[in-house]
Amino acid sequence: MDWSRTDNFMGALSAGWGGPAGVHISPRRAFRSARGLGRGSDDHILCFYTVLFIMHPLSLPSGVAAAVWQGDALPGAGEAPVCPTGFAALDALLPGGGWPCQGLSEILLPAWGLAECRLTAPALSRALAGDGRGKAVLFIGSPEPPHLPGWRAAGLTAASMVWVDTARPEQRLWATEQALHCPQVAAVLLWLPPGRGQTVGLRRLQVHSLQGRRPVFMFRPLAAQAESSPAPLRLALEASRPLALVLRLLKRRGPAHELPIELPTGPEGLGEVLAHKLAARAASPAVSSELSDVCPPLLARPVPRPGLHVVAG
DSSP states (O other), rough: OOHHHHHHHHHHHHHOGGGOOBBOHHHHHHHHHHTTTOOOOOOOOOHHHHHHHHSSOOOOOOHHHHHOOTTTTTOOTTTTEEESSSOOHHHHTTTTGSSSSEEEEEEHHHEEEEHHHHHHHHOOOOOOOTTTTTTTEEEEOSSSSSHHHHHHHTTOEEEEEEEOOOOOHHHHHHHHHTTTTTTTTTEEEEOOOOOOSOOOHHHHHHHTTTSSSEEEEEEEEEEGGGGOOOEEEEEEEEEETTTTEEEEEEEEEESSOSSSSSESSSSHHHHHHHHHHHHHHHOHHHHHHHHHHHHHHHHOOOOOTOOOEEEEE
């Protein structure tokens, strides 16, 4: 198409806009401008229908108009299946009020292990309740085995967790694609390292995720922020604090949101208790030294993983 000539035509249309009273365009002038682009050309057809749309705006029945989503509006609850995130501040910003159960949720991290458990555990525990009872959550390509005490504290059990240990990105994508068609899978967590040639695999994954009703979380490095992604929801972790996470909303179905999102991840009132304990510890070096002598041996012990299902690839 000759966009320069089309711009000239649109300029002729815009010259007819007449303030708050609406559009005032001379039909003869508008069609003359469209005809000047060349009868039968794509430019001519495009501008012809542009004139018709402006001069005769489409009016929909009230029932149909209510079902039409406007691009500058956030889809409401009930329009698509979602799983509540467990964070009221985040639910208020996500389409439908939660993690999508049809489509990928992409979370970009500066390093593995900073936010995966705290951010997804509330939703995973809900996914395993009710109709999800007896189903499993798949951990595909996680850099380390799932830390059972931490996940157990979040409401998951070893019997409901399956760790798929595979290193190659294409194997992780294939395993995730197969999991999305398994009725016994309640949710999927995928860790995908940086690599080339993943665009086709991600698009396939997005298409397959639309056919189910389960949350699918995909963790990628923060450097992937500059790359295109088929995921309808993208979040980036800005900061990981002991009792809070700070996220940025990069992409969603609806208007843009540029402000950071801070999510409390500790029990209510725990911050004040810890601040008091830390202040007391700083004022008592003897206690601090005693604790430092006891904690390292406890932390150095390997954490047992009885009952964890492992699939090696």
